[in-house]
Amino acid sequence: MVTSFPGGIGISGLRVYDWPTVDGLCGGSPHAHLTCSECYYVVGGTGSVQTLTRRGFASTPLGEGSVVWFTPGTIHRLVNDGDLRIIVVMQNSGLPEAGDAVFTFPPDVLADPVRYAEAAAPGGEETIRIRRDLALAGFLELREGGGAALDEFYAAALALKRESLDDWEKRWRSGALAAAELTGEHLDRLRAGDLGHLASADVLVLDPDKPQRFGMCGRLDTHEPGDGKSVH
Secondary structure (H helix, E strand, O other): OOOOOHHHOEEEEEEEOOOEOOOOOEEOOOEEEOOOOEEEEEEEEEEEEEEEEOOEEEEEEEOOOOEEEEOOOOEEEEEEEEEEEEEEEEOOOOOHHHOOEEEOOOHHHHOOHHHHHHHHOOOOHHHHHHHHHHHHHHHHHHHHHHHHHHHHHHHHHHHHHHHHHHHHHHHHHHHHHHHHHHHHHHHHHHHOOOOHHHHHOOOEEOOOOOOOEEOOOEEEEEOOOOOOEEOO
């Protein structure tokens, strides 16, 4: 197993969309992750992250140096007040890319797998704007609907993703779990006085010129498992 970063995490650079929405704010598409925690480290600009959980709605200010993270099930929406740039650290690298995230589309879209897939499909700027605005419409409904509406969203999200669970488990076992188990192997070797794994020490770097893509919340510099290249 080869991962770009320690512990089977994922990392990406994010420039949050500056496109205005129906409520007058600029930002990305509200969504939630079903199995992965997510962390933001703000490297520039200002904004906020709006969140919905069973604890209610919250808006957390973001500025250079801010560090915010949230656990699975937290619906989140990034708001860009000006040149908001973030380093995103994701648990379980590979799972978000495999569909762990669910957009907060209105209930009738969430209930129809075909309509959901069409609405969630990637594309160019126009497609992403339409997707973002549809997710925002559902998000605003959820914000007013309280805990019962949130539970209905979770149930619909599970129904959409149930068939992906076996694939997600394979990715987790070969990624984050394997990385954690490797640490256990290293500890066993060290207890036995075996320093063999240190002989393969290396320095890896990522290609700084990879093209950006349109993500859920902004333009992304993404890095996949195995992207790291040895400097030797």
